[in-house]
Amino acid sequence: MISERxxxxxxxxxxxxxxxxxxxxxxxEFGAENVYDFSLGNPNIPAPAKVRExxxxxxxxxxxxxxxxxxxxxxxxxxxEKVAGSLNRRFGxxxxxxxxxxxxxxxxxxxxxxxxxLNPGDEVIxxxxxxxxxxxxxANYDGSLIAVEPDTSSFQPDLEKFEKAVTARTHAVxxxxxxxxxxxxxxxxxxxxxxxxxxxxxxxxxxxIFIIADEPYRELVFTDTEVPYxxxxxxxxxxxxxxxxxxxxxxxxxxxxxxxxxxADSKELFSAVTIAxxxxxxxNAPSLFQKVVGECIYEKCDVxxxxxxxxxxxEALESYGYECVKPEGxxxxxxxxxxxxxxxxxxxxxxxxxxxxxxxxxxCSGYVRIAYCVAYDTIVNSLPGFERLAERYGLKK
Amino acid sequence: MISERxxxxxxxxxxxxxxxxxxxxxxxEFGAENVYDFSLGNPNIPAPAKVRExxxxxxxxxxxxxxxxxxxxxxxxxxxEKVAGSLNRRFGxxxxxxxxxxxxxxxxxxxxxxxxxLNPGDEVIxxxxxxxxxxxxxANYDGSLIAVEPDTSSFQPDLEKFEKAVTARTHAVxxxxxxxxxxxxxxxxxxxxxxxxxxxxxxxxxxxIFIIADEPYRELVFTDTEVPYxxxxxxxxxxxxxxxxxxxxxxxxxxxxxxxxxxADSKELFSAVTIAxxxxxxxNAPSLFQKVVGECIYEKCDVxxxxxxxxxxxEALESYGYECVKPEGxxxxxxxxxxxxxxxxxxxxxxxxxxxxxxxxxxCSGYVRIAYCVAYDTIVNSLPGFERLAERYGLKK
Numbered sequence: 001m002i003s004e005r006x007x008x009x010x011x012x013x014x015x016x017x018x019x020x021x022x023x024x025x026x027x028x029e030f031g032a033e034n035v036y037d038f039s040l041g042n043p044n045i046p047a048p049a050k051v052r053e054x055x056x057x058x059x060x061x062x063x064x065x066x067x068x069x070x071x072x073x074x075x076x077x078x079x080x081e082k083v084a085g086s087l088n089r090r091f092g093x094x095x096x097x098x099x100x101x102x103x104x105x106x107x108x109x110x111x112x113x114x115x116x117x118l119n120p121g122d123e124v125i126x127x128x129x130x131x132x133x134x135x136x137x138x139a140n141y142d143g144s145l146i147a148v149e150p151d152t153s154s155f156q157p158d159l160e161k162f163e164k165a166v167t168a169r170t171h172a173v174x175x176x177x178x179x180x181x182x183x184x185x186x187x188x189x190x191x192x193x194x195x196x197x198x199x200x201x202x203x204x205x206x207x208x209i210f211i212i213a214d215e216p217y218r219e220l221v222f223t224d225t226e227v228p229y230x231x232x233x234x235x236x237x238x239x240x241x242x243x244x245x246x247x248x249x250x251x252x253x254x255x256x257x258x259x260x261x262x263x264a265d266s267k268e269l270f271s272a273v274t275i276a277x278x279x280x281x282x283x284n285a286p287s288l289f290q291k292v293v294g295e296c297i298y299e300k301c302d303v304x305x306x307x308x309x310x311x312x313x314x315e316a317l318e319s320y321g322y323e324c325v326k327p328e329g330x331x332x333x334x335x336x337x338x339x340x341x342x343x344x345x346x347x348x349x350x351x352x353x354x355x356x357x358x359x360x361x362x363x364c365s366g367y368v369r370i371a372y373c374v375a376y377d378t379i380v381n382s383l384p385g386f387e388r389l390a391e392r393y394g395l396k397k
Numbered sequence: 398m399i400s401e402r403x404x405x406x407x408x409x410x411x412x413x414x415x416x417x418x419x420x421x422x423x424x425x426e427f428g429a430e431n432v433y434d435f436s437l438g439n440p441n442i443p444a445p446a447k448v449r450e451x452x453x454x455x456x457x458x459x460x461x462x463x464x465x466x467x468x469x470x471x472x473x474x475x476x477x478e479k480v481a482g483s484l485n486r487r488f489g490x491x492x493x494x495x496x497x498x499x500x501x502x503x504x505x506x507x508x509x510x511x512x513x514x515l516n517p518g519d520e521v522i523x524x525x526x527x528x529x530x531x532x533x534x535x536a537n538y539d540g541s542l543i544a545v546e547p548d549t550s551s552f553q554p555d556l557e558k559f560e561k562a563v564t565a566r567t568h569a570v571x572x573x574x575x576x577x578x579x580x581x582x583x584x585x586x587x588x589x590x591x592x593x594x595x596x597x598x599x600x601x602x603x604x605x606i607f608i609i610a611d612e613p614y615r616e617l618v619f620t621d622t623e624v625p626y627x628x629x630x631x632x633x634x635x636x637x638x639x640x641x642x643x644x645x646x647x648x649x650x651x652x653x654x655x656x657x658x659x660x661a662d663s664k665e666l667f668s669a670v671t672i673a674x675x676x677x678x679x680x681n682a683p684s685l686f687q688k689v690v691g692e693c694i695y696e697k698c699d700v701x702x703x704x705x706x707x708x709x710x711x712e713a714l715e716s717y718g719y720e721c722v723k724p725e726g727x728x729x730x731x732x733x734x735x736x737x738x739x740x741x742x743x744x745x746x747x748x749x750x751x752x753x754x755x756x757x758x759x760x761c762s763g764y765v766r767i768a769y770c771v772a773y774d775t776i777v778n779s780l781p782g783f784e785r786l787a788e789r790y791g792l793k794k
Contacts, residue, residue: 013668064448065645069648137676250466269398269399271407272407280537
């Protein structure tokens with residue numbers, strides 16, 4: 001009874017989400033403290049205290065008819081101004097409220113952007129490994145996602161392969177920085193190179209190619225490496241942001257989409273993403289949380305917590321002989337599996353009550369993703385299991 | 398730069414939403430108290446006090462990591478159980494949590510349902526006048542919306558015309574009850590007749606045809622007429638609900654979708670709508686408000702407020718000679734325009750600072766929709782303008 005397209009999706013339901021459900025089942029069977037669930041990017045640290053205080057203040061102070069009511073589909077004007085102002089202050093941009101669409105998280109922002117620009121048959125490029133949901137987002141609008149194979153020495157985009165992948169049908173490039181699942185930060189040099197390739201290709205094909213920057217992890221950075229703000233390097237850039245990770249609010253579905261004035265047909269494009277937000281059924285981003293993030297625009301969860309996890313896990317796994325991609329941002333560790341068959345390793349790990357996601361779920365076999373946004377004790381208690389696995393595979397030096 | 402499909406949408410941007418923007422502009426120019434904006438279904442009465450109390454209690458009591466975190470894409474299990482329980486208690490149904498998908502309002506629920514079932518070229522029937530956004534929702538999934546012309550004597554669906562409209566390509570029928578824009582309630586007899594026609598057609602074509610019940614106005618009923626719960630009359634029924642109107646929370650985007658066990662391939666269908674919710678980018682319904690509506694499931698805004706508006710407006714307009722469809726539910730009055738050109742009447746009304754939406758926006762020319770979910774004073778103060786309009790058109794008896 002379901003559509004042909006959904007049939008494929010139902011039978012290949014998200015591996016990550018399935019594992020999340022399996023984790024809950026295992027926690028019931030073995031006790032939550034004996035299951036090490038690294039499957040989902042669900043922040044484990046509380047929202048900053050100011051979030052709670054702001055919610056209480058808002059519901060006590062504001063007229064509920066306005067606070068919980070409809071507004072312009074693009075979002076509350078004052079919140080959009082605050083978002084623009086915070087970007088300008090941090091990145092030296094010149095945005096105004098008219099550049100900001102408040103969205104139901106970054107995922108919905110991506111959908112609005114893709115719906116606004118894609119014609120059937122258009123190609124969207126991204127860099128493997130990548131958040132596999134991009135495939136579905138692009139398919140929603142009859143586009144096809146082209147994955148550029150990774151340079152596994154650095155996990156920076158392979159620019160030669162990228163250049164070859166750009167065709168006359170390319171209408172967008174999704175860049176996820178810091179990267180899920182590797183934790184790698186694409187450097188300023190990388191972004192400059194991508195921008196210059198795209199400038200050239202736009203001229204060659206007489207087309208407009210958009211960069212869609214997916215940046216939910218922008219604030220989760222543990223080193224001095226800067227995450228370039230791409231609108232400064234390339235005019236046709238749309239930025240999708242979510243407060244899910246920065247403020248530990250993933251369930252609240254609150255983020256925004258930036259359409260800079262420099263974009264081709266910027267005003268028409270802004271109308272298009274706003275209308276996409278409406279006709280896809282979101283109508284507007286949740287109203288109370290628009291106001292909350294407006295008030296908490298400079299707040300940030302305690303990133304040191306993730307950093308402590310990152311160091312502990314990275315150092316331990318390296319010492320057991322695992323080969324890890326050194327993570328600088330986000331809260332993921334991407335680890336080379338001691339066997340080429342990453343699914344086999346995932347199954348072996350389960351026997352140690354360790355849940356990790358196979359690299360093939362990110363179009364990069366031979367690796368697993370470990371989401372270390374968990375309690376520190378979970379990291380510590382999982383280590384003997386990781387060590388036994390290393391021994392079983394003969395990794396231990 | 399925008400997609401071909403969006404071009405049409407951008408140039409025909411929602412008349413209702415444009416009017417909402419124009420209302421704000423006029424309020425600035427003439428003062429809010431001198432503009433009578435009946436354009437948008439934005440509830441004017443506050444959410445019940447318990448909503449505020451519940452929000453404060455939840456943020457003070459619950460672990461923020463859970464309260465604002467990811468859950469199963471279908472929603473919090475306990476909330477889904479409460480929703481199922483409340484439906485069972487009120488309508489004698491036998492739903493369980495597994496039948497309930499929490500959604501980003503009813504609009505998003507409709508999108509999830511349509512994405513789950515539609516193949517390109519499928520037909521979806523609805524009854525004019527109707528919320529014109531249905532066209533866009535159906536087009537999102539390459540279906541086409543077939544509007545059955547109204548029986549303007551009662552504004553109950555014209556069943557003969559409906560029966561003729563059902564073809565082998567019909568895959569769904571959207572029923573909006575109580576109806577936007579007429580305020581009419583489709584009776585039990587109407588629903589039984591629609592169900593029996595569909596049963597027959599399903600057999601004739603060997604197909605499955607879903608009723609998608611869009612019920613954001615279910616609780617806004619001012620007479621003794623019952624709003625039939627359609628799952629009890631027809632197995633292949635999906636129900637889209639929103640708390641927007643019942644709890645005055647339209648900006649919060651919180652609702653649910655019911656997939657009864659009786660539906661064909663119910664489990665697969667439930668997976669499909671849940672995955673649709675994920676891949677369309679909503680991921681899940683806003684988490685705090687899931688908990689809020691779970692706690693406030695038997696709460697209701699003060700319907701008497703709307704009833705008072707309804708009576709005042711209806712009686713006044715009738716006394717001026719306007720022909721009104723008698724509204725029993727929702728918060729809309731559908732009024733025959735004294736000229737066939739409803740757009741002309743809308744422009745004339747603007748001269749009286751009265752903003753109403755032309756019937757053609759609901760596929761029913763020759764009428765206007767008046768959303769009376771406004772302050773009582775707005776109704777009272779608008780009446781002289783309506784009276785002058787009636788005189789100008791020679792209506793006054």
